[in-house]
């Protein structure tokens with residue numbers, strides 16, 4: 001998968017190129033990350049990529065042409081069909097299903113805004129296909145959201161994680177919140193490990209973990225439960241938990 005990023009701070013992406021699972025995805029040639037700096041596509045000697053907003057107002061707006069030229073250059077880097085995603089607070093909220101959808105693409109382009117945003121004509125003229133938000137807050141730019149998205153795509157890319165079962169068991173992969181995790185020592189702060197986890201009974205451990213995920217999701221994020229079609233087993237476990245709480 002080729003991920004082209006358009007950003008005036010390309011070195012920010014060294015973080016994901018040099019560490020962790022994203023580094024492993026790149027080393028395994030499962031993901032290629034290529035960052036283009038719009039400044040390289042400016043036609044003025046000062047390499048300006050922003051200007052004052054028409055109609056007045058605070059700050060600066062990223063001008064359309066350098067971004068348009070950078071997007072076109074990115075599109076030319078592969079013969080595959082490609083969509084352009086703008087990371088913005090106005091975007092559709094990113095979720096695991098979107099990550100799965102993106103992970104099946106051969107090539108995507110991520111546009112990272114800065115300042116107070118980009119010239120609206122990039123959206124009006126459909127140069128940008130979709131806007132994606134990682135949450136309801138305003139950051140200084142789209143780079144960190146882009147890295148969040150890339151990290152999550154790498155996690156679900158086959159061959160990247162050593163234990164591919166980890167993907168299936170990733171809480172959001174099945175739509176539920178994660179179950180609690182414990183490791184050595186057996187006692188910390190006078191808190192012991194749940195006995196079931198020391199039983200060696202893997203089917204019971206699996207059921208206990210599912211029960212924990214369902215209970216935690218019901219209590220903390222009932223909205224996620226409403227989106228799911230629970231299996232018979234999940235339904236019965238959840239009812240068991242709910243009746244105990246009543």
Ligand SMILES: O=C(N[C@H]1CCCN(c2cc(-c3ccncc3)n[nH]2)C1)c1cc2ccccc2[nH]1
Nearest residue numbers: 087088089113116117133134138139140141145
């Ligand atoms: O929205 C603004 N800046 C954005 C423009 C697009 C890139 N930036 C950004 C992306 C995101 C983002 C992206 C994806 N998911 C969550 C947040 N937060 N901030 C910075 C903004 C900054 C600003 C300052 C004064 C008055 C209005 C203002 N609006």
